[in-house]
Amino acid sequence: MIEVIEPGMYATIQDFGRLGYLKKGLTRGGPIDENAFLWGNYLLKNEPGAAQIEIVLGGSKFKFSTAAAVAVCGADVSLKLDDEERSIWETFQVEAGQVLSIGPARSGLRAYLAVAGGIQVKPQWGSCATVKREQLGGHRGDGSALQKGDTLAIESSTCELTQRIPWRYRPDYSKPPVLGLIPGFQYDQFAMAEREKLSFHEYKISQQSDRMGIRLEGPAIEYAGKGLVSEGINIGSVQVPPNGQPIIMMNDRQTLGGYPKLGNISPLDLSRLAQCRPGQTVQFTRVEVAKVQQQLKNYYDFFGITPACQTDH
Amino acid sequence: MKPSIVNAGADAVIVYFADVISIEANQRVLQLDSAIASSDLAILETVPAYSSLMVYYDITRHSDTDIRASIKAIIESLPELQQVNAEQGQTHVIPVYYDETVGPDLARIAELHGCSAEEVIERHCRDSYRVYALGFAPGFAYMGEVAEDLQAPRLDSPRTRIPAGSVAIAERQTAIYPLASPGGWNIIGRTTFPLYEPQKGILNQLNSGDTVRFKAISKDEFIAAGGSVEAFE
Numbered sequence: 001m002i003e004v005i006e007p008g009m010y011a012t013i014q015d016f017g018r019l020g021y022l023k024k025g026l027t028r029g030g031p032i033d034e035n036a037f038l039w040g041n042y043l044l045k046n047e048p049g050a051a052q053i054e055i056v057l058g059g060s061k062f063k064f065s066t067a068a069a070v071a072v073c074g075a076d077v078s079l080k081l082d083d084e085e086r087s088i089w090e091t092f093q094v095e096a097g098q099v100l101s102i103g104p105a106r107s108g109l110r111a112y113l114a115v116a117g118g119i120q121v122k123p124q125w126g127s128c129a130t131v132k133r134e135q136l137g138g139h140r141g142d143g144s145a146l147q148k149g150d151t152l153a154i155e156s157s158t159c160e161l162t163q164r165i166p167w168r169y170r171p172d173y174s175k176p177p178v179l180g181l182i183p184g185f186q187y188d189q190f191a192m193a194e195r196e197k198l199s200f201h202e203y204k205i206s207q208q209s210d211r212m213g214i215r216l217e218g219p220a221i222e223y224a225g226k227g228l229v230s231e232g233i234n235i236g237s238v239q240v241p242p243n244g245q246p247i248i249m250m251n252d253r254q255t256l257g258g259y260p261k262l263g264n265i266s267p268l269d270l271s272r273l274a275q276c277r278p279g280q281t282v283q284f285t286r287v288e289v290a291k292v293q294q295q296l297k298n299y300y301d302f303f304g305i306t307p308a309c310q311t312d313h
Numbered sequence: 314m315k316p317s318i319v320n321a322g323a324d325a326v327i328v329y330f331a332d333v334i335s336i337e338a339n340q341r342v343l344q345l346d347s348a349i350a351s352s353d354l355a356i357l358e359t360v361p362a363y364s365s366l367m368v369y370y371d372i373t374r375h376s377d378t379d380i381r382a383s384i385k386a387i388i389e390s391l392p393e394l395q396q397v398n399a400e401q402g403q404t405h406v407i408p409v410y411y412d413e414t415v416g417p418d419l420a421r422i423a424e425l426h427g428c429s430a431e432e433v434i435e436r437h438c439r440d441s442y443r444v445y446a447l448g449f450a451p452g453f454a455y456m457g458e459v460a461e462d463l464q465a466p467r468l469d470s471p472r473t474r475i476p477a478g479s480v481a482i483a484e485r486q487t488a489i490y491p492l493a494s495p496g497g498w499n500i501i502g503r504t505t506f507p508l509y510e511p512q513k514g515i516l517n518q519l520n521s522g523d524t525v526r527f528k529a530i531s532k533d534e535f536i537a538a539g540g541s542v543e544a545f546e
Contacts, residue, residue: 022360022369024517025451025509124511134451135492136511143511184320185327229334230446230455232360232367234322256362256448264322289377292323297373307324307357307371 001065002115002154005099007146008060012130013121013138014112016049021125022255028235029129029137030251032211033110035171035271036074038303040114043071043091043163048305050118051128053146055111058104062113064094069116069159075108075275076173089170093159108173108275117155131252133212176202176280177272179248180287181238185261189225190240195262197221198238198284203246207278211252213239214273216282220244223260230258236265248273266292268299316341316388318381324357324372326380328388331364334457334485338364339445340394343522348387354380361521362446363455402444402523407489409480409527410535410542411437411502417545418499422465422482434529436463437480437501442487444523452491452509452517456525459485471497476543478503480527491517500545502529505538 004011014037017030031037031054041050053060058077071091072079079086080101086092088111094100102111121128121139130138130145138144139152146152187195203218221244233239237249239259248265265273266287276282300306314331321327328345331338342361349356355371370380411434413419419430426433442456449455459482467483472495475481479490481498490496491509507515519525532542 020358021451021516022358023447023521025448025453026516124514125516134511136451141512182320182323184322226332229332229363229365230449231362231365232321232325232327232448234325234367236322254449255360256446263320267323289320289323293372293376296323300373307355307373 002119002152003063003065004146004148004150004152005061005063006059007148007150008055008058008102010056011060011146012054013051013119013146013152014054014129015051015118015127017129017251018125018127018131018137022232025255026125026134026136027131027253027255028251029127029131031112032251032274033074033112033271034267036110037112037114039089039165039169040071040073040112041118042303043073043165044069044114044116046114046116046118048303050114051121052115052119053113055102055113056109058102058111060102061099063097063099065096066154066156067096067158068094068154069157070094070100071114071163072102072111073114073165074111075105077105077111078103090164091159091162109277110274115154116157116159120153120155133252171272171275173272173275176282177269177276178283178285179269179273180266180292181262181284182264182266182287182289182292184263185237186223186225186228187263189260190221190223190262194221194223198246198262199286202281202283205276205278205280205282206245209278211250213247213249213253214276216246216248218245221246221262225260228258228260230256233257233261234264236267236270238262238265250274266295268292268295318384320377321367325367325369326377326384327365327367328384329365334363334445336443337394339443339522341391342366344391344394345388348391349384352383352387354383360448362448402520404441404524404526405519406526406528407504407506408530408534408538409502409504410532410540411529412532414542414544415476415503416480416501418465418468419501422463422499422501425465426462428462433463433501436460437482437487438527438529442525444519444521444525446521447517447519450491450494451511453488454508454517454519454525455486455488457486459487465499467497468499471495472545474546475500476503476541476545478505478540480504503535503540505535505540
């Protein structure tokens with residue numbers, strides 16, 4: 001078991017997300033830095049979608065009553081196992097009785113605590129991903145975040161050999177990311193001068209960002225096209241509400257919406273976006289869908305994800 | 314409008330049948346949805362809405378170009394709507410307790426149309442409604458069309474909390490709030506009809522294309538069915 005001594009600002013259980021229920025209005029949920037999440041499971045030889053704890057900004061403490069191999073990936077947090085320092089992006093052993101403290105993030109926003117075998121939480125509609133707005137998922141099954149005193153079931157395991165992510169694969173979250181936009185949805189209905197604003201200006205991450213959507217601040221983009229009838233929204237869809245300030249929809253997005261959209265950010269760039277703090281800037285560049293699909297196939301291959309296994313849940 | 318297929322991300326396309334709300338477009342959406350489901354395409358999931366169908370597919374099996382061509386061919390092979398059974402879905406009767414305590418906008422709508430609150434209730438129960446789309450939130454069904462003598466614009470300022478089960482009207486649409494949430498629709502009553510109870514594993518008995526009728530019940534019947542008359546804040 002893991003006991004939550006301090007949850008920190010906001011810590012939730014996330015697995016790969018709830019797939020196959022968009023039609024019924026259930027969103028996907030899941031790790032919004034999917035890349036860091038997948039590395040954690042990869043290091044521990046878990047199933048790619050095994051449940052982890054998503055920790056916003058750090059400041060969490062967990063007491064283990066079961067020995068376990070663990071890894072923390074994502075935001076640059078300091079780690080202490082009792083009084084000894086540990087490193088992120090690599091596996092280490094936690095003995096029964098030890099306390100793992102996750103310090104405040106120096107760069108990035110979200111750290112993922114992965115445990116060998118995954119955190120054991122009862123799935124609802126195929127997933128234990130916590131979605132606050134839907135009052136769904138998490139270890140209480142009601143969408144609530146982890147609280148002091150919560151206990152989470154894990155399997156006992158041993159870290160035989162330290163596994164590390166090579167430096168070249170570790171993202172530098174302090175750099176402004178360049179987000180690839182695949183033009184789509186109403187792209188053609190925006191005037192050329194309006195849709196090109198994204199390519200020529202930097203946008204700043206707004207304070208009002210969460211797991212539903214990351215709001216940007218910058219030159220307003222005007223939409224003069226026809227009003228929309230509500231339609232599906234993808235993860236990464238770039239919505240333009242009437243105030244012209246774009247919102248990039250993330251894992252907990254509502255499933256339908258009526259704002260015009262410029263297209264979608266490449267799934268491979270969303271992980272970097274998920275680690276941006278309010279005030280950080282982002283840039284956009286146009287990308288071809290064929291190129292993104294090729295990159296995505298390589299990514300699926302590497303992490304052992306098969307879209308069929310996504311629907312198997 | 315000719316159907317158009319547009320990119321909707323690295324793993325999805327969206328098919329538009331119209332850019333307005335129409336029963337015909339909505340029927341085409343559901344027709345294509347079932348044709349795609351019975352095709353041999355590697356589809357992950359679909360999102361039918363009022364007049365569009367979003368299709369998520371397996372990118373390891375189809376490229377963006379391939380999937381567009383395949384969906385285009387399916388659309389071209391769809392039979393004319395006249396040949397399709399117009400009643401695509403099931404019919405549901407939803408019991409509603411209509412009262413000022415649980416439906417604070419009954420009077421507003423009555424005033425708007427120069428009628429009594431009783432007449433507002435009669436009108437809401439008079440017509441049957443089509444489920445055009447599910448979404449926004451789990452269990453939320455967009456139903457229409459609300460007759461002209463019952464339509465009402467959204468509130469100028471949304472309420473911060475609308476109790477679960479609230480039955481609502483906005484313009485030409487009617488819906489039920491599955492969970493307590495903020496909202497700007499006109500609230501006219503409350504139901505115990507289960508739409509979304511995650512703890513019990515209940516998720517939406519309504520499907521796109523279904524038909525819904527509302528039936529007025531008394532306070533006693535509502536309470537006997539487990540209803541709560543919790544007032545608005």
